[in-house]
Amino acid sequence: MAPPTILPAVRVARHLRRHRDLGAVAMLAGCALVAGFLAAVPIHPAAARLSMSRFHLRTEPFALWAALQPVPAMYNFANRYWVSARPLAARDLSAPPGEVETRMLNHYPPRIFTFGFERLRHVSAGERWVYLESAYRDLRVRSAYHLRPGPPDAAGVVATRVEPIPWPAP
Amino acid sequence: MSAPPSTHHAPIEPLRWLNLALLAAWLWKGWAFPEVDRIYRAHPLVFDFFPSSLRAIATLEVAYLGPICVALGFAVRRTRRAGRVAALAWLGGSLALLLHLGSYNDATFTTSFWVALWMSWYAFRRPRTDGDWALVPPFVARCLISLVFLGGLVGKLTPEYWSGEAFLDIYDRPYGVFGLARAYVTPAALPALAQFYSIGAIAMEGTAAASFLLPSRWAGLVTIAVMLSIVVLSNLLLGSVMAPLIGLAATATWLSRQAQPSGGPDVQGQPKGKGVPHGSI
Numbered sequence: 374m375a376p377p378t379i380l381p382a383v384r385v386a387r388h389l390r391r392h393r394d395l396g397a398v399a400m401l402a403g404c405a406l407v408a409g410f411l412a413a414v415p416i417h418p419a420a421a422r423l424s425m426s427r428f429h430l431r432t433e434p435f436a437l438w439a440a441l442q443p444v445p446a447m448y449n450f451a452n453r454y455w456v457s458a459r460p461l462a463a464r465d466l467s468a469p470p471g472e473v474e475t476r477m478l479n480h481y482p483p484r485i486f487t488f489g490f491e492r493l494r495h496v497s498a499g500e501r502w503v504y505l506e507s508a509y510r511d512l513r514v515r516s517a518y519h520l521r522p523g524p525p526d527a528a529g530v531v532a533t534r535v536e537p538i539p540w541p542a543p
Numbered sequence: 544m545s546a547p548p549s550t551h552h553a554p555i556e557p558l559r560w561l562n563l564a565l566l567a568a569w570l571w572k573g574w575a576f577p578e579v580d581r582i583y584r585a586h587p588l589v590f591d592f593f594p595s596s597l598r599a600i601a602t603l604e605v606a607y608l609g610p611i612c613v614a615l616g617f618a619v620r621r622t623r624r625a626g627r628v629a630a631l632a633w634l635g636g637s638l639a640l641l642l643h644l645g646s647y648n649d650a651t652f653t654t655s656f657w658v659a660l661w662m663s664w665y666a667f668r669r670p671r672t673d674g675d676w677a678l679v680p681p682f683v684a685r686c687l688i689s690l691v692f693l694g695g696l697v698g699k700l701t702p703e704y705w706s707g708e709a710f711l712d713i714y715d716r717p718y719g720v721f722g723l724a725r726a727y728v729t730p731a732a733l734p735a736l737a738q739f740y741s742i743g744a745i746a747m748e749g750t751a752a753a754s755f756l757l758p759s760r761w762a763g764l765v766t767i768a769v770m771l772s773i774v775v776l777s778n779l780l781l782g783s784v785m786a787p788l789i790g791l792a793a794t795a796t797w798l799s800r801q802a803q804p805s806g807g808p809d810v811q812g813q814p815k816g817k818g819v820p821h822g823s824i
Contacts, residue, residue, distance in 0.1 A: 400661075451704070492588070
């Protein structure tokens with residue numbers, strides 16, 4: 374009869390008990406720490422809020438946001454954006470007029486004006502007001518930004534200032 | 544506890560393969576890099592959340608192009624030292640791009656970061672016994688892969704993903720299954736299809752997240768199958784996100800198999816399989 378298969382996790386645990394390998398222990402401890410944080414997201418509102426705030430570039434201080442950045446979060450939360458050429462009221466967000474662009478995004482909703490070709494589309498068209506929402510069950514994190522392009526410099530470069538603005542009151 | 548004898552060597556092949564996997568992933572993104580670079584130069588954002596160094600386009604250029612240049616060097620000069628430098632370059636470049644205003648949201652650099660972390664650890668690690676490179680590094684690699692899928696899983700445990708609404712809206716573009724469905728399925732049937740797809744995605748990510756508990760061979764098969772199906776069914780652009788992880792899963796499977804023919808290294812760490820292949824570190 375074939376001997377029972379010993380799972381890799383058990384063999385590695387036995388091996389690390391016998392042989393000093395701080396690097397391996399540190400790697401596995403790091404994994405466990407990140408996994409612990411991820412496991413807290415569905416059961417602890419503070420962890421979910423922190424993750425969503427990170428998506429909205431609102432986590433303070435910046436060092437905390439930076440420390441969270443390697444935590445994997447692909448296609449997390451229900452993220453929606455609204456982009457408009459004028460400031461929007463709360464009713465415009467719940468029933469967007471035709472000229473308002475709105476859609477869901479896979480992750481990091483500010484990417485709609487910071488990343489690649491989407492940046493060009495939104496910042497080259499003049500002033501824009503951007504509203505972002507991430508939802509996870511009953512929790513919501515919301516942000517709003519005013520994109521204000523400056524005058525072109527001698528080389529034709531147009532710097533756009535990104536200013537946080539309040540979320541529209543209901 | 545025994546001190547590591549100096550005669551133990553781990554193979555260098557994992558570094559070479561992961562170097563190529565990362566290179567493929569970053570060059571996959573490279574098709575858009577010149578145009579995106581031009582956009583960022585012509586339309587900079589003044590966004591006070593980011594320090595000025597992480598808004599500067601030069602930082603992004605160095606962080607993206609630097610590791611590629613170093614990796615090409617390692618592809619030509621296959622020494623242990625070059626492998627270590629390449630691993631650190633990938634790690635530094637990935638981290639800088641994860642923090643930069645122009646690339647913080649790109650999951651390619653998340654998977655690259657974890658793979659580069661494993662590479663760096665492996666490149667500088669001294670095996671404790673002759674065979675432990677076939678036991679400990681593959682297990683750590685599988686834990687990292689599971690971690691990435693756990694991250695994907697937990698954020699989808701929300702009604703918008705259970706119902707399929709999120710995927711249906713996100714993939715309102717001609718990508719993968721949704722591109723085909725919009726062409727050949729009636730609009731009324733799309734929500735049910737999206738729900739089936741979404742629940743399937745959650746189930747697959749859950750399986751991959753738990754795969755580190757499986758025997759080596761099965762863990763490799765399961766995770767590679769899940770990752771390839773994500774690329775094929777969702778969006779070919781996700782190839783750059785998955786390529787580093789597919790490389791890591793394949794590397795872990797290969798490392799384990801070097802000691803597999805007679806059951807793998809035992810708990811004493813002595814290799815029972817093919818032994819140290821080719822080059823070693």
